[in-house]
Amino acid sequence: MMIRTRFAPSPTGFLHIGGARTALFSWAYARHHQGVFILRIEDTDVARSTPEAVQAILDGMNWLGLNYDEGPFYQMQRMDRYKQVIAQLLEEGKAYRCYSSREALDAMREKQMAAGLKPRYDGTWRPEPGKTLPPVPGGVEPVIRFKNPLDGIVAWDDQVKGRIAIANNELDDLIIARADGTPTYNFCVVVDDWDMQITHVIRGDDHVNNTPRQINILKALNAQVPQYAHLSMILGDDGQKLSKRHGAVSVMQYDEDGYLPEAVLNYLARLGWSHGDDEIFSMEQFCTWFDLDHITPSAAQFNTEKLNWLNAHYLKLADNSRLATEVTKRLAARGIATAGGPDLAGVLGLYKERAANLNELADAVEYFYRQIHPADDLLGKHLTPDVMPVLKALTEKLAAGEWTQAVLHDAIQEAVTANGLKFPKVAMPLRVMVAGIAQTPSVDAVLALLGRDETLRRLNGYLGV
Known part of the structure; x- marks a missing residue:
């Protein structure tokens, strides 16, 4: 069986770190099994979906290097297909038209809650053998509801959370099409996963409650039910649920903040999954190792300090x-x-x-690459009267010699030794004059890179030459 996974974000905001981890795990699972990874944009929430958010998702996937084999597919371009399947369910008696008004539904739920019951649709318009339905009200466009089984359980072996079973009598009849005819999220997902032959659905555990409803619809369509793996949430550095306040920023914000994508990917790979004690590895190695068995069912906590450490590591290798x-x-x-x-x-x-x-x-x-402006107190501290003659003589010697790091180093060392000074007494003012700061890497390396002309121009500007 060809493994087929999908990442299916809603374009109602940016691609955040939780979504990126879901995409990474789905991508890696497909790559591990030489399968197919699909990108699907679930844009049926017309009021909140924006082209900018779609582009942010595509940009984030591209920056991370999570290449998809098929897609992106857009749900809004598949409306005819959803309506076709709804018509099929209606014809087979597996869905029905519900004419209950908003007011009637609100009254129904209030009555149930007052009686201490779980609020749910009471099946007024659900057709059953021997049941007489109310008269169809005039001028009312119905919603379409899925005819959920009334008894038994719906269960699945979640690849992360283990066995999950829900009694069907806990589920009411889900609306699969609104009164204006547009299909709802849970229904579109089912048809998409069916049509795209998705074998493994890897997604956040906020979708666990959707899963039994989706499984029942898939079974009603005689469709193959995929394996499900629900990833636990990510907590922020402070242990709170990841949110905009607690670090749930756009993936592209990490680019703006100076992170390398391989560092972000390596960090995300270890956020809820492990391979022994391995901390640093390539994405090629990750795909070789990755499986669903080693995903922890408990929440993962984001650690910015560790991400920074990984990023520094990858900077050194870059x-x-x-x-x-x-x-x-x-x-x-x-x-x-x-x-x-x-x-x-x-x-x-x-x-x-x-x-x-x-x-x-x-x-x-x-x-x-720019003009420097050392602070007055820095100049006063390091360009002292006793060292100025030494710096002038050294500058003249540097100007006459070969401009290599070794020659520059020897010249500075000779000036230090000949004048009975400690090395910082000469090196620090040189740094201040050419870099505007007192701390840099090896000063001879800085001068060598800056070049003869620019170094001498900067030095002479302070030495009055």
Whole structure:
């Protein structure tokens, strides 16, 4: 049997981290089994669905590299198919028209709640042998309800949560089409999963309550019932349910915040799933290992500190030219051009082990490509009268020599030794004059990358030459 999974977000907002994990697990399961991964956009909520949200989903999937084999399919483009299946259910007596008004339904539920009963549709318009239905009211467009079994249980072996069984008498007759004829979410999902031959539905556990209804409809259609795996929720750093307040931001916000997609994916893979003690692994390795047996049924807690640690790890491994592309975009957004300056890839090679994200990298290397303005107190602290003659002599020597890191290092060391100074006494003011800050990587490496002309221009600007 060909494994077929799907990710089916509703475009009513951005693709958040919980949805991204669901997409990742569905994608990885298909890849593990050489199956098919499908993207389906469930856009039947016309009032809340937006083109911008659709694009945000596509952008997030693309950034993460979760490539889909089929789709994206849009439910709004499948309306004729849903109506065809509804007509089939009506013809087979597995669905019926309900003319109960909103007021009648509200009164029904209030009466049930007052009696301590679970509010549910009472089956007024449900046809049964020997039952006389009320007269059809004039001018009322009916909803279509699915004729749910009245007895027995609906059960499934959830691949994460284990055996789940629900008594059918706990479920009322679900509305599968509204009065205006538009099909409802739970019905569209069933038809889509049937038509797309989905074998495994991997989704959040907020859908557990939908599952028995969907299984009953699938059985009424004589359709194959897929395996279900319901993923537990993700908690924020503070232990609260993940929300906008507690870290449920758009996947693309992680891009804006300077994370690499492979770090986000690696972190998400470990958010509720494990392979022994392995913490760092490629997506190729993840797909080889991934199964549903090792997904924990308990809630997973997001840990920003761990994500940052993973991101720093992947930054160190990243190709410098790739980092240069990302940092160039970030510097350009600040109005800083890298053209004409030092080779950015080389500069990033000096700094990438010191940064936790791409934005920190951009912050760190800015001074190579813009005018610097050291604080007055920093200048006063390091450009002291006793060291100024040493710095002038050193600058003259640097100007006359070969411009390599080794030569620069030797020249600085000679100036330190000849004047009986400690190395920071010379290195710190050099950093302040060329970088505007007192802390940088090896000062000779900084000068070598900055280049002869720009280094001398900056030094001489403070030395009065």
